Amino acid sequence: xxxxxxxxxxxxxxxxxxxxxxxxxxxxxxxxxxxxxxxxxxxxxxxxxxxxxxxxxxxxxxxxxxxxxxxxxxxxxxxxxxxxxxxxxxxxxxxxxxxxxxxxxxxxxxxxx
Amino acid sequence: xxxxxxxxxxxxxxxxxxxxxxxxxxxxxxxxxxxxxxxxxxxxxxxxxxxxxxxxxxxxxxxxxxxxxxxxxxxxxxxxxxxxxxxxxxxxxxxxxxxxxxxxxxxxxx
Numbered sequence: 001x002x003x004x005x006x007x008x009x010x011x012x013x014x015x016x017x018x019x020x021x022x023x024x025x026x027x028x029x030x031x032x033x034x035x036x037x038x039x040x041x042x043x044x045x046x047x048x049x050x051x052x053x054x055x056x057x058x059x060x061x062x063x064x065x066x067x068x069x070x071x072x073x074x075x076x077x078x079x080x081x082x083x084x085x086x087x088x089x090x091x092x093x094x095x096x097x098x099x100x101x102x103x104x105x106x107x108x109x110x111x112x113x
Numbered sequence: 114x115x116x117x118x119x120x121x122x123x124x125x126x127x128x129x130x131x132x133x134x135x136x137x138x139x140x141x142x143x144x145x146x147x148x149x150x151x152x153x154x155x156x157x158x159x160x161x162x163x164x165x166x167x168x169x170x171x172x173x174x175x176x177x178x179x180x181x182x183x184x185x186x187x188x189x190x191x192x193x194x195x196x197x198x199x200x201x202x203x204x205x206x207x208x209x210x211x212x213x214x215x216x217x218x219x220x221x222x223x
Contacts, residue, residue, distance in 0.1 A: 033209050037154075042216070043199070055208045087171030088154050094209065100148065102211060104156035 004028065004093050004105035012111045016081040021108045025093030032074040033102065034066060037088040046089075049074055065089050078110075086112045115140045115204040119214035126221050134217045136200035143203040145176050147185050149212050150197040157186070159198075190221045193213070195222040 005024045013019050025032050034046040045058040050067035066076040072093075078085055088109050092102040116139040126132055132204050136145070147159040152189075160174040162183065167174050176183040186193055197218050201211040 007168070031209050033211070035211075035213075043213040045210045045212075049210065056210050057209070061199075090154075090156065091155075092211075101158060101161040103158060104207075106153065106155045109154065 002061050004091060004103055005078060006083050006089075006091055006105040008108060009106065010109050010111075012113065013081050014113050015083060017081050018077060019110060020077045021089055021091075021110075023076075023093075023105060024093075025074070026103055029093035029095050029103075030072055031049055031094040031096065031100070031102075032068055033092045033094075034074070034083055035090045036060075037101045037107075038086075039088060041064070044091070046076065078090065081112045083112050086110060086113035115142070115202065115208050115212050117200060117202055117214040119198075119200055119217050121217060122127070122215065123218045124220070126219070128190055128192060128193070128221055128223050130190050130221075131186070131188045132186070132190060132219070134198055134219075136183045136185070136202075136214055138181050138183075138202050138204075141178070142181075143205075145183050145200060145202050147174055147183070148199045148201065149194075152196065156199065161223060187219075190219075192221050192223055195219055195221045205222060 003063040031050045033048040048056045068074045088107045090107045092104045094102045118137045143188040144163040148156040171188045173186045197216040201213045
């Protein structure tokens, strides 16, 4: 079956703009998590959604937000982009609980100029 | 929060060599996963291993939950094994959240 897909794969924005990233989980998976990866901070958890509800949120400013739709697809939005938001954004899906294996998508590489 | 430490940070091998990567964690965990990040950035699942030993081809992993560590063994390394290996744990009641180590950068030379 198809894996986790993320769109777009690459994105270039300028400071102050906003961006929306999309993640489609594996069919039948209801949990979607988002992570930010940077060389300095490594992989950091942004938030997790399950059945359209945010269950958990990491330590990121309110400029970072997300949502999940009834078909389990998820979007994350970053408003008022800063240079430090340049990163690889990864989403992961899991079948149900946090004890299930998480499968990652290919990521969206965001560059903020 | 929980601390996840991986060692060594960097590993350089010749093709055919064997290697052991280690992951230590500071508290009891619900589960542990090993990933390989390919050059394009995607995290590929290797093992879901909260305890015990698993093998998949040239790779095997062992987690000793009571002593809070996990090991990833790579035998007969190939150049395609190059990349960053991460261990990640699910800890406490934070549903859906994985805590990652900083990774081991493996380079395999032909």
